[in-house]
Amino acid sequence: MTPLPRHHSIFFLILRRMRSPLILLIVIISISVLGLTLAPGVDADGKVQYLSFFHAFYFISYTATTIGFGEIPYAFSDQQRLWVTVCIYLSVIGWAYTLGSVFSLLSDRNLQQAFDLERFSRAVRRLREPFYLVCGYGETGRLVCDALDRLGHRAVVIELEDGKVGEIELQGYAADVPAIDADARNPETLKFAGLTHRNCIGVIALTNDDDSNLAIAIAARLLAPKIPVLCRAERPETAATMAAFGTRHIINPFQEFAELLALALHAPAAWQLTNWLTGLPGTTVERFRNPPRGPWILCGHGRFGQQVVIAMDAEDVPVTIVDRDPPDDLDHRWVHGEGTSADALRQAGVMSAAGIVAATRSDIDNLSIAVAARELNPSLFVILRQNQYANRALFEAYDADINVIPSEIIGHECLAILSTPLLVPFLNVLRRGDPGWSTALFERLTSRLGWDVPEVWSERINLISAPALYRRLMRGETITLSMLLRSPDDRTETLDCEVLYLDRDADDHRAVPDGDTPLRPGDEILIAGRPGVRSRFALTIANEQTLNYVLTGTDLPGGWIWEKLSTTQRPRRAPDLP
Numbered sequence: 001m002t003p004l005p006r007h008h009s010i011f012f013l014i015l016r017r018m019r020s021p022l023i024l025l026i027v028i029i030s031i032s033v034l035g036l037t038l039a040p041g042v043d044a045d046g047k048v049q050y051l052s053f054f055h056a057f058y059f060i061s062y063t064a065t066t067i068g069f070g071e072i073p074y075a076f077s078d079q080q081r082l083w084v085t086v087c088i089y090l091s092v093i094g095w096a097y098t099l100g101s102v103f104s105l106l107s108d109r110n111l112q113q114a115f116d117l118e119r120f121s122r123a124v125r126r127l128r129e130p131f132y133l134v135c136g137y138g139e140t141g142r143l144v145c146d147a148l149d150r151l152g153h154r155a156v157v158i159e160l161e162d163g164k165v166g167e168i169e170l171q172g173y174a175a176d177v178p179a180i181d182a183d184a185r186n187p188e189t190l191k192f193a194g195l196t197h198r199n200c201i202g203v204i205a206l207t208n209d210d211d212s213n214l215a216i217a218i219a220a221r222l223l224a225p226k227i228p229v230l231c232r233a234e235r236p237e238t239a240a241t242m243a244a245f246g247t248r249h250i251i252n253p254f255q256e257f258a259e260l261l262a263l264a265l266h267a268p269a270a271w272q273l274t275n276w277l278t279g280l281p282g283t284t285v286e287r288f289r290n291p292p293r294g295p296w297i298l299c300g301h302g303r304f305g306q307q308v309v310i311a312m313d314a315e316d317v318p319v320t321i322v323d324r325d326p327p328d329d330l331d332h333r334w335v336h337g338e339g340t341s342a343d344a345l346r347q348a349g350v351m352s353a354a355g356i357v358a359a360t361r362s363d364i365d366n367l368s369i370a371v372a373a374r375e376l377n378p379s380l381f382v383i384l385r386q387n388q389y390a391n392r393a394l395f396e397a398y399d400a401d402i403n404v405i406p407s408e409i410i411g412h413e414c415l416a417i418l419s420t421p422l423l424v425p426f427l428n429v430l431r432r433g434d435p436g437w438s439t440a441l442f443e444r445l446t447s448r449l450g451w452d453v454p455e456v457w458s459e460r461i462n463l464i465s466a467p468a469l470y471r472r473l474m475r476g477e478t479i480t481l482s483m484l485l486r487s488p489d490d491r492t493e494t495l496d497c498e499v500l501y502l503d504r505d506a507d508d509h510r511a512v513p514d515g516d517t518p519l520r521p522g523d524e525i526l527i528a529g530r531p532g533v534r535s536r537f538a539l540t541i542a543n544e545q546t547l548n549y550v551l552t553g554t555d556l557p558g559g560w561i562w563e564k565l566s567t568t569q570r571p572r573r574a575p576d577l578p
Contacts, residue, residue, distance in 0.1 A: 010111075010115065013111065014111070017101075017105050018101060021100075021102075024094055024098070025094045025097075028090045029057075029064070029094075032083075032087035033053060033060050035086075035087070036059065036080065036084070036087070037050060037052070037053055037056045038050070039051075039077070039079045039080045039082075041077045042074065042075075044074060049074065051080075055073065058072070059071075059072060059084075060087060060091075063088065064091040116181075117182075120178055121192050124193060125197075127156075127197065128199065129199060130200075130201040131153070131154035131155060131156055131194065131197075131199055131200060131201065132154070132156070132203070132204055132418065133155075133190070133193055133194055133195060133200055133202070133203045134155050134156065134157045134158070134206065135190075135204065135205045135216050136184070136206040136207035136208070137157050137164045137168065138164070138206065138208060139405075139407035140232070140411055140414075141206045142167075142171075143411035144206065144411050145157065145173070147411065147419075148418070149174055149175065149177075151415075152174075153418075154177075156178045156179070156200075157178070157179035157180075158179070158182055158190070159179060159182075160181060160182070160207075161181065162181040164181075165180065180192075184205070184212060185215040185219075190203075190223065195219070195220060195223055195224050195227070200227055201228075202227060202228050202229070202418060203216065203227055203228075203229045203230070204229075204230045205230065205231040205232060206232050210234055211238075213233060213242075214231075214238050214242060216229075216231065221247070225246070228249065229247050229248060230249040231247050231249070231250050231251065232251050232253070232410055233251070234253070234303055249417050251410050251413050251414065253407075253409040253410050254303055254307040255307050256409050256413055257304075257307070258307035258310060260274065261311045261312075261383075262311040262312075262314050262315050263431050264291045265291055265317060266435065267431075267434075267435035267438050267439075268290035268439075269435065269438045269439035270431060270435065270438035270442070271288075271290075272287060272290075272442055273438060274431075275288070276445075276451070276453065277427070277456055277528065278415065278416045278423075278427075280412070280453065283452075284451055285451055285452075287451070288402065289381065289401050291355060291383075291402075292354040293315075293354065294318075294353070294354030294355070295352065296312060296320070296353060296357065297319070297320050297348045297349070297356040298320070298321050298322065298356075298357045299322045299339025299356065299360060299366075299369050300322075300339065300358070300359035300361070300366075301321050301323040301325075301326075302359065302360070304359045305323075305357070305359040309321070313331075318333075319332060320334065320348040321333070321334040321335070322334070322335045322339045322344050322348050324337070324338065333348075335347045335348045339358060339360065339372075340365055340372055341372075342372055342375075342376065345369075345372060345373055345376060350376045350380070351377055354380075355380055355381035355401075356369070356370070356381070357383045357385075358370050358382070358383070358384050359383075360385070361387060363386060363388055363395075366384050366386070366387075367384070367394060370398060382400040382401050382402075383401065384404065386403050386405045387406075420456050421458070422458040422524060422526040425503070425509065426501040429509075433511070441512060445528065448496070448498070449497075449498070449529065449530055452531075454529055455528070455529055456528045457526075457534050458524055458525065458527070459524065459525055459527065459537070460523070461519060461521055461523045461525075462521070462522065465541070465542070468540075468541060469484070469540075469542075469547060472547070473519060473521045474521055478518050479519050480515060480519065481499055481513060481515050481517050481519065481525075482515030482516060483550075483551055484519070484540065484541070484550065484551075485497060485499070485515075485537070488536055488539055488546045489536075491549060491550050491553055495529065495536065497527050497528060497530070497533045497537065498512075498529070499512070499525050500527065500528055501525070502523060502524070503523070503525075503526075504520060504522070504523050504524075
């Protein structure tokens with residue numbers, strides 16, 4: 001849908017479409033009024049009288065609307081009645097044509113789009129809280145909008161397919177999600193959707209077309225250069241162009257999974273911990289079987305398969321490629337054929353392989369490859385690429401070791417970037433860290449916080465978000481992390497959370513800092529904890545009375561009267577910390 005220019009009013013659009021029937025109706029009424037003034041009538045005394053234009057127009061008006069008050073100001077003559085009869089039939093024809101045009105106009109697709117655009121623009125203009133502009137409401141867009149709603153963030157959606165826009169109203173989001181079926185590549189559409197709105201805090205381009213995502217990235221860069229943009233890109237050349245235009249976050253689902261696969265081969269605990277921290281809120285993560293080292297088989301050497309090969313090479317894992325069109329690759333062993341064929345799998349060495357990756361574009365072929373391979377080697381580690389969300393039940397029924405769902409990969413990455421930007425540098429440290437360190441950290445966190453996806457958030461120590469803590473630190477007090485992470489209800493209890501990352505200066509970043517690390521004004525800390533801990537911690541750092549109790553065990557008076565009374569009464573002290 002192409003949006004109407006701002007100066008193009010729907011009122012004038014209706015007038016233009018109704019021009020012919022309105023002109024016909026005006027002509028019929030004019031002729032009827034003129035003829036009625038010329039037809040001679042007779043008054044009560046038998047004298048010839050002619051109706052004035054006012055009386056003629058009045059009579060034609062209520063006759064045309066079938067009200068029928070009667071003949072005025074005197075009973076009509078035969079000539080007048082003959083003319084009125086003609087006028088009645090003319091008006092019936094005129095009104096029938098006009099009403100038919102009205103009904104046709106109301107069902108016109110362009111007018112409906114104009115009304116939808118006007119309602120959509122009005123809803124966006126009325127937004128008073130920060131919101132994200134989501135372009136594309138497919139599988140990935142739905143996951144992102146669901147997560148944003150759970151996190152309490154508003155969203156505005158642009159989707160090309162009308163049917164998917166209708167699904168938004170059925171989702172039951174906590175807050176209204178303004179949505180419109182339009183082409184997000186059009187800069188005018190992006191402006192109507194709030195790209196230049198003062199409360200727009202981010203653009204998320206999640207369409208299935210790389211060219212569309214690139215157009216959105218370029219438009220956002222030129223029209224709103226200060227707003228961060230997250231874009232999906234599956235082709236390297238598209239990602240390079242996006243990066244040249246200053247796109248901050250470019251997500252390639254295949255590359256993301258390949259990096260996670262390399263991490264799983266190198267440091268399995270770090271891979272498990274990444275899945276746990278970036279899971280969707282409200283879900284439970286199961287402990288995966290670690291991918292084994294040894295010879296692997298790859299079926300399908302497309303964009304996804306190429307990224308998998310790069311990951312295998314980075315970890316010195318031998319891989320055999322099975323494909324219909326063998327690649328011009330002399331560095332790897334390849335087999336010409338179909339992965340669904342048992343003969344091709346035997347030639348690839350399935351009997352002695354450690355794992356297999358079904359990476360074709362067909363979900364049915366991928367499932368067939370997995371079934372055939374497991375029949376030949378039941379101990380195989382199986383990675384399945386799932387292309388269509390509608391086939392989810394089939395993939396869950398098969399129970400592969402890893403299901404690669406591009407929409408979920410992108411959704412998890414988007415949430416990690418949007419909800420907690422500090423999580424991204426921590427994950428980078430985790431991926432580069434020692435496998436033994438990540439194993440110990442993973443066991444400690446999951447044993448303490450469980451396998452439910454934790455609430456991950458960051459807090460900056462400033463006057464806005466942590467006024468009580470900030471003032472104490474500015475006065476020179478020494479407050480460590482272990483002193484702060486106490487329950488505001490009972491300071492002898494520790495909050496169910498862990499500090500994962502501390503960002504202090506441009507060159508001072510600490511992963512999993514010790515409990516005796518002193519805090520400074522301006523620090524930003526990344527925390528993972530059980531649900532409900534965030535609000536209790538926020539109360540501690542914002543409220544002076546609560547913070548004083550957590551640090552010293554003393555309840556300060558909370559008002560002027562209590563301050564006066566406190567001069568004669570000794571404050572309650574909590575027991576000393578163990």
